[in-house]
Amino acid sequence: MEFDPxxxxxxxPGDSPEIWKKAYRRLAMRWHPDRNDDPQATERFKEIGxxxxxLLSGDDEASENPPADASxxxxxxxxxxxxxxxxxxxxxxARGCRRSVDFIRSVDxxxxxxxGEAGLAxxxxxxxxxxxxxVHDAHRRLIPCGACHGKGLFTERICPDCEGHGKHxxxxxxEITVPPGMLQGDELRLTGQGEAASGELAAGxxxxxxxxxxxxxxxxxxxxxxxxxxxxxxxxxxxxxxRVPGLAGEVVCELAAGxxxxxxxxxxxxxxxxxxxxxxxxxxVELMPVFAVDLTARQKTALRNLHEAWMKEAAxxxxxxxxxRRRQGLD
Ligand SMILES: [Zn+2]
Ligand SMILES: [Zn+2]
Numbered sequence: 001m002e003f004d005p006x007x008x009x010x011x012x013p014g015d016s017p018e019i020w021k022k023a024y025r026r027l028a029m030r031w032h033p034d035r036n037d038d039p040q041a042t043e044r045f046k047e048i049g050x051x052x053x054x055l056l057s058g059d060d061e062a063s064e065n066p067p068a069d070a071s072x073x074x075x076x077x078x079x080x081x082x083x084x085x086x087x088x089x090x091x092x093x094a095r096g097c098r099r100s101v102d103f104i105r106s107v108d109x110x111x112x113x114x115x116g117e118a119g120l121a122x123x124x125x126x127x128x129x130x131x132x133x134x135v136h137d138a139h140r141r142l143i144p145c146g147a148c149h150g151k152g153l154f155t156e157r158i159c160p161d162c163e164g165h166g167k168h169x170x171x172x173x174x175e176i177t178v179p180p181g182m183l184q185g186d187e188l189r190l191t192g193q194g195e196a197a198s199g200e201l202a203a204g205x206x207x208x209x210x211x212x213x214x215x216x217x218x219x220x221x222x223x224x225x226x227x228x229x230x231x232x233x234x235x236x237x238x239x240x241x242x243r244v245p246g247l248a249g250e251v252v253c254e255l256a257a258g259x260x261x262x263x264x265x266x267x268x269x270x271x272x273x274x275x276x277x278x279x280x281x282x283x284x285v286e287l288m289p290v291f292a293v294d295l296t297a298r299q300k301t302a303l304r305n306l307h308e309a310w311m312k313e314a315a316x317x318x319x320x321x322x323x324x325r326r327r328q329g330l331d
Contacts, residue, residue: 063145096180112159116166181275223281
């Protein structure tokens with residue numbers, strides 16, 4: 001068995017040395033071998049002495065390491081927190097916004113001060129014996145009900161204003177400010193806006209969990225703002241300015257000439273705004289090439305002209321074909 005000085009003396013580590021001393025002296029008197037015939041008296045007496053010495057020698061150590069519950073004692077007990085969710089559009093959450101929040105808070109009934117008891121007497125039947133005042137024991141014998149002391153009912157004095165609940169449900173309306181850049185699942189804490197203070201309890205807190213509504217265009221990847229955008233394949237080939245939607249409006253960016261295959265443009269810091277130590281995300285647009293359909297006659301001609309011009313440089317683009325044509329005497 002483990003040697004526990006406090007358990008042996010029946011004291012706690014937080015007690016003063018005077019209390020330890022009193023406990024030691026009381027037990028030492030009781031278990032002194034000269035006064036006690038118990039065959040274990042000598043052993044108990046030694047144990048008590050050792051426990052007291054151990055407590056005294058650990059005294060300095062104990063005062064340097066205060067009991068663990070000292071930290072919890074520093075924060076006063078609180079009434080329960082209230083947790084709600086707050087649904088925002090991506091734009092509202094990004095920019096920050098003002099919102100009104102409505103909820104129900106329980107407050108102490110002022111008539112009975114939260115006790116639920118006041119002037120009015122009410123009779124309640126005992127549920128343990130269903131009002132009969134008698135119950136069966138283990139041997140199926142009828143005995144008086146212990147819960148109601150055989151009366152079968154309780155008489156209570158209840159508060160007419162809260163019907164004995166001690167609380168009133170009060171609608172609360174708050175205007176709150178949502179700071180910019182909160183993400184799905186982030187919590188907004190409003191100190192003291194939870195359940196009301198009651199007796200010894202300080203008011204609880206209100207926690208609002210952010211829910212982001214689906215956006216038709218944008219998706220979030222962390223704080224990166226992402227979407228796919230169809231782009232004329234000819235523009236991907238030719239390069240040029242392109243307008244892309246962002247949370248703060250349209251952004252013009254320059255597209256380098258290249259292939260007509262999907263590619264991503266990435267605008268650093270132009271995505272979802274930063275918050276605290278988290279920097280703003282990027283705007284990532286995946287450009288999906290599409291070929292124009294339903295061209296007008298004039299547009300078709302323009303494209304054919306483009307093709308003819310391109311073919312004039314066939315020797316560069318298609319050297320094997322150009323050589324074959326030359327040998328055939330076609331050029
Ligand atoms: Zn009963
Ligand atoms: Zn009341």
